[in-house]
Amino acid sequence: MRKWILDLHLYLGLLCAPYLVVYGVSAIAFNHDIKGGSSTSQWSAVVVAEGGTDLERAEEVRDALGLVGWTPERSVIRTDDALLRFRVQNPGRDYLIEWDDATGSTEVDETRSSWIAILRGIHGMRDLEGSVLGPVWYVYTEVSSWALAFAALSGIYLWLPRRSAALGTATVVAGAVVLAVLSIGVW
Amino acid sequence: MYKTLRKIHGYLGLALAAAVFFYAISGWLIYHGGRFGEPVVVEARVTSDAFSAEAKDRAAARRIVEASADELAIVGRFKSVRPAAGGWHANFKSASVQQEVRWIPGQGTASIKTRTFTTAGALAGLHRVYGTSGGPAHFAFAILVDFVALAMLGFALSGVYLWWKIKRKRMPGWVTLGASTAATVGLVLQLILAR
Numbered sequence: 001m002r003k004w005i006l007d008l009h010l011y012l013g014l015l016c017a018p019y020l021v022v023y024g025v026s027a028i029a030f031n032h033d034i035k036g037g038s039s040t041s042q043w044s045a046v047v048v049a050e051g052g053t054d055l056e057r058a059e060e061v062r063d064a065l066g067l068v069g070w071t072p073e074r075s076v077i078r079t080d081d082a083l084l085r086f087r088v089q090n091p092g093r094d095y096l097i098e099w100d101d102a103t104g105s106t107e108v109d110e111t112r113s114s115w116i117a118i119l120r121g122i123h124g125m126r127d128l129e130g131s132v133l134g135p136v137w138y139v140y141t142e143v144s145s146w147a148l149a150f151a152a153l154s155g156i157y158l159w160l161p162r163r164s165a166a167l168g169t170a171t172v173v174a175g176a177v178v179l180a181v182l183s184i185g186v187w
Numbered sequence: 188m189y190k191t192l193r194k195i196h197g198y199l200g201l202a203l204a205a206a207v208f209f210y211a212i213s214g215w216l217i218y219h220g221g222r223f224g225e226p227v228v229v230e231a232r233v234t235s236d237a238f239s240a241e242a243k244d245r246a247a248a249r250r251i252v253e254a255s256a257d258e259l260a261i262v263g264r265f266k267s268v269r270p271a272a273g274g275w276h277a278n279f280k281s282a283s284v285q286q287e288v289r290w291i292p293g294q295g296t297a298s299i300k301t302r303t304f305t306t307a308g309a310l311a312g313l314h315r316v317y318g319t320s321g322g323p324a325h326f327a328f329a330i331l332v333d334f335v336a337l338a339m340l341g342f343a344l345s346g347v348y349l350w351w352k353i354k355r356k357r358m359p360g361w362v363t364l365g366a367s368t369a370a371t372v373g374l375v376l377q378l379i380l381a382r
Contacts, residue, residue: 010350014364017343018371024339031317031332068381092378110382118378124218133374140370141218148211151342152204159197168201176205182331185324186316187282187309 002158009154016144016151026123029116036114046104054078058086061099061106068130069093090128091121189352196345199338206335213314216307223308226285229301233258239295248275252288252297259288259299264321282316283309 028034049060058076061084062069069090076086082102088095096109113121124141128134159168200207216223237255242248248268252259252275263281270276274291283304290297304312319329350360 010346010353011360011363013342013346014350014360015367017347017364018368020339020343022371022375024336024343027317027336027339028333031319031329031336033318066382068377090378092381115375115379118375122374122378124214126218128374131374131377133370133377136370137374140367142215145211145215145218149208149215152200152208152211155197155200156204159201168198171198171201172204175202179205179209179331182324182328183282183313186313186321186328 002161005154006158009151009158012147013151016147019140019144020148022119023123025116026119029120030123034116035120036116038114038117039112041110041112043108043110045106045108047099047106048104049099054084054086057084057101058097058099061086061097062088063130065097065106065108067093067095068128069095070129091125092118189349192345193349196342196349199341203335203338206331207338209310210314210335213310217311217314220311223311224305226302226304226308229303230298231301232296232298234296236295238290238297239293241292242275245269248277251275252277252290255297259286259297260301261286261288264325280312282312 045065047061047064049057049064051057051060054076055071055073058071062071067088069088071086071088076084079085079098082100084099084101086097086099088097092113094111094113096111098107100106122137125134126138128137156168156172159165162168233255235255235258237251240251242251245268248270249265252268253261253265261279262284263279263286266278266280268275268277271289272291274289277288279286279288285302285304287300288297289300316325316328317332319326347364351357354360
């Protein structure tokens, strides 16, 4: 039983090690409001889209441009009869797109975020439209959450039979008390 | 080296077991948002001369509402203030309570809407408490958050080292670590490099 739990602790730990790095760095960035800089650029293309609604057309243009990210419905605005304006967003980019129905002419204002903003963005990200890694990240986050909870409990289980069990128990209790007291302070 | 790192990994893990467990479970709750139940909403109106004064900008509006914090029974820390509907809306938040104060200068009154979250909602709120502003309690909690975040990095790196030293058959570990690293690095690179 003990060997089995140690193996599970080890392999689940290896599985969620990159997740811990991402979450550790992004948690520090959240805590100290670190976002990094951003840069902008403009580019243009010609895209034909024939979807039914404006949102469907916007998503068609996004896919035709090969962009990854969400198209918030509230961002889709028809500025005049021929011009459709919308955003495509992901943790690394914010595209403001103006697409001309009649000619297919597409103007894109692209804002690039820093790598730290990307780590903040994927902290808890549920999906990423247009990327095969979006669903993979969803499953990975789900598994890692449970793996982390398991690692905490199995770590206690693995430590307690040792000679220093009393010190280990005191450490667990002290950590829990500190967490409880500080949580009450901000509750 | 191995013994020292094992002790650090072990005792740090024991000390932060409760915090790590809490962040894992509350993070999962947030990830599956919407299962927290409806908050209890209470609205009240407070009369005070402070709300008669004109506020020329956000900083002045913040001073007005913070000066009346006791009368308004504010329990959270200041989050934001913005002009709206000819007056001002200010927001305060703690882990379990969210409060919105609305007032129009000259009227001498303010309305306050207090939302008290369910226990699950408050746990999700606690997961999102970060930043050093808001007084000694928030500062102390921010230090805990930093400590847990740095420990996460330490657990990841020391865990890989300990696996390397413990296991003679390393192929299953390489496959596990390789797959998770490929997914993470692949996603970050896609977001950095994609057009």
